[in-house]
Amino acid sequence: MEAMNQDWIQRSENTLKQLRRLIETQDMDRLELVRVMRFALAALGQSLAGWMQWINSPEIMSTFTRDELENMAKTIAGMVEQFIEYDVKITEEGMRKGLEKQRAGELGPRFVI
Secondary structure (H helix, E strand, O other), X not given: OHHHHHHHHHHHHHHXXXXXXXXXXXXXXXXXXXXHHHHHHHHHHHHHHHHHXXXXXXXXXXXXXXXXXXXXXHHHHHHHHHHHHHHHHHHHHHHHHHHHHHHHHHHOOOOOO
16 A cells, blocks of 8 residues: 555656646646646546545544544645635636627527528
């Protein structure tokens, strides 16, 4: 298990390096920005899958003290809260943009046959 965890750490460090290189790219166009978001969210998904494996393993979680678990719980809950708040904000903005586009289409030229 130790080797597996070391591999996970190495892959995660490589992912962080790649993400940092991507985000530091100058003058990205819209497609490149979407690529950065796809990469970042995929990396987050992999990390979450790893966390879920740990959380669902009493053997692993029992090795942490109550204080360590409390710190993890507070840290993760805080990050999730920020992420979901951002998600709501962007979803609302996207809905407004979708409605604006729909309304613009409704007000545009109509063809009657």
